[in-house]
Amino acid sequence: MIGPFKYELRRFLRDEGGNASVEFVLVFPAYLALMLMSIELGFVTLRYTLLERGLDIAVREIRLGTGTAPQHNDIKDLICEHAMMIRDCDTTLRLEMRSADMRSYNSLDRTADCTDAAEPSKPVKQFTPGQQNQLMLLRACLRFDPLFPDDALGSALSKNASGQSAIVSMTAFVQEPL
Numbered sequence: 001m002i003g004p005f006k007y008e009l010r011r012f013l014r015d016e017g018g019n020a021s022v023e024f025v026l027v028f029p030a031y032l033a034l035m036l037m038s039i040e041l042g043f044v045t046l047r048y049t050l051l052e053r054g055l056d057i058a059v060r061e062i063r064l065g066t067g068t069a070p071q072h073n074d075i076k077d078l079i080c081e082h083a084m085m086i087r088d089c090d091t092t093l094r095l096e097m098r099s100a101d102m103r104s105y106n107s108l109d110r111t112a113d114c115t116d117a118a119e120p121s122k123p124v125k126q127f128t129p130g131q132q133n134q135l136m137l138l139r140a141c142l143r144f145d146p147l148f149p150d151d152a153l154g155s156a157l158s159k160n161a162s163g164q165s166a167i168v169s170m171t172a173f174v175q176e177p178l
Contacts, residue, residue, distance in 0.1 A: 037152035044153075047086060047144055048167050054083030055140050059173045072097075079140060086142065092164075097138045100172070107137065112168045114141040114160075139170040 080089035
């Protein structure tokens, strides 16, 4: 009774069929996670680059414009117009702008107050249009839904209660005199 069992066990242990399947099962999840992570990182980088581009072009137009004090909605529209592929930019973008003293530089607070789709709309946090030759700090915060919220990089991103992550961009400018 033990002899045939021993023979079959030995034959089973020597058989190399299915080795490729075992390697595939062990390695494929790591490759899949890397692929999903790189796709997610690519889209996060794309959103951040487009937000930076929109913010830079809007600030350039403000600096070289007519010298009038820019209004919140005008700046937001400029940013969204030039940050082309960002979906729902008007509703997910929040701006904060205030003046800063050039001699004793005081920055914006560290935490950005972003919009939250689950909350009722908030008034503008602080938006002080600048005068001529005044240093202005402008921060744009964009909320977005990760492509793969539960996989790889998507689970590592910090999210709010509704599952959205934030991208924050900040710039400083001096409004040119007339």
